[in-house]
Amino acid sequence: MTERTAMDPASEKQFKKDLVGLIPHLRAFARTLCGDAATADDLAQDAMMKAWDARSSFQMGTNMKAWTFMILRNQFYSDKRRSWRQTQLDQEAAERTLVAIDDPASPLALDEMRQALKMLPSEQREALILVGAGGFAYEEAAEICGCAVGTVKSRVSRARRALSGVLEAGDYDRDGSPAGDAMRSILADAERLSGSR
Amino acid sequence: MTDRAGRKEGRKPGEPNVEEARLRQQAIGVKLRQMFDDVVNEPVPDDFLDILRQADNRGGAGGNSGDRD
Numbered sequence: 001m002t003e004r005t006a007m008d009p010a011s012e013k014q015f016k017k018d019l020v021g022l023i024p025h026l027r028a029f030a031r032t033l034c035g036d037a038a039t040a041d042d043l044a045q046d047a048m049m050k051a052w053d054a055r056s057s058f059q060m061g062t063n064m065k066a067w068t069f070m071i072l073r074n075q076f077y078s079d080k081r082r083s084w085r086q087t088q089l090d091q092e093a094a095e096r097t098l099v100a101i102d103d104p105a106s107p108l109a110l111d112e113m114r115q116a117l118k119m120l121p122s123e124q125r126e127a128l129i130l131v132g133a134g135g136f137a138y139e140e141a142a143e144i145c146g147c148a149v150g151t152v153k154s155r156v157s158r159a160r161r162a163l164s165g166v167l168e169a170g171d172y173d174r175d176g177s178p179a180g181d182a183m184r185s186i187l188a189d190a191e192r193l194s195g196s197r
Numbered sequence: 198m199t200d201r202a203g204r205k206e207g208r209k210p211g212e213p214n215v216e217e218a219r220l221r222q223q224a225i226g227v228k229l230r231q232m233f234d235d236v237v238n239e240p241v242p243d244d245f246l247d248i249l250r251q252a253d254n255r256g257g258a259g260g261n262s263g264d265r266d
Contacts, residue, residue: 016253023241024236024237024239027237027241028233029233031236041245045245045248048245048248049249052249052252053252113228113229114232129229129233132225134233160222163225164218167225168221
């Protein structure tokens with residue numbers, strides 16, 4: 001039992017507003033953890049409700065995004081422990097979903113990236129996502145993952161190296177399509193994007 | 198802190214230069230953000246807000262009453 005000092009209505013309203021604003025980010029983070037979109041939304045909803053129920057323990061003025069991501073991550077790993085066999089099924093569902101939701105604007109590369117990400121150990125994947133896509137500093141990512149800053153740094157750099165290797169070698173288990181095409185299109189994208197900055 | 202021993206596959210000798218590796222890392226970063234932002238930019242499904250609204254109506258004082266469909 002946590003002592004629940006009730007929030008005043010104004011703070012509660014603000015909290016709720018902020019929480020609603022974070023939903024898209026929670027969904028995105030959940031999607032990278034689960035792969036399958038429906039499972040991910042369930043996870044994001046659970047995390048949202050956990051955050052809401054725990055609102056009185058949130059320290060106003062601290063990083064709410066990091067706080068909710070931590071809740072979501074904990075939820076994910078406790079779900080996973082409960083039914084780790086499910087992940088096998090999730091994986092298959094993910095294969096289908098990922099192909100289905102592929103962005104037509106970037107036909108190959110994004111899917112290759114998803115496939116490659118799935119091959120990383122989960123602690124490397126989450127570290128890379130938090131820092132590389134979620135906009136968190138190493139310190140914040142460390143807090144979210146409950147580990148040392150140095151650990152996050154090394155996970156991120158190992159993840160980057162591994163991804164680079166996978167994408168280069170075409171090691172992803174897709175349908176045996178040549179990696180060269182994927183890599184070329186990724187490189188072309190990078191060139192285009194770096195040119196436009 | 199660099200780990201040169203990591204490159205042992207040597208698929209095509211002399212091919213992966215530093216510039217390409219840098220470019221590749223940049224591409225990975227771009228793709229990661231794109232992947233993430235694609236979801237961030239999706240409209241939030243209604244049930245998220247519905248659930249939150251329901252919780253609000255419960256008054257929020259109680260614990261989980263576990264009434265979710």
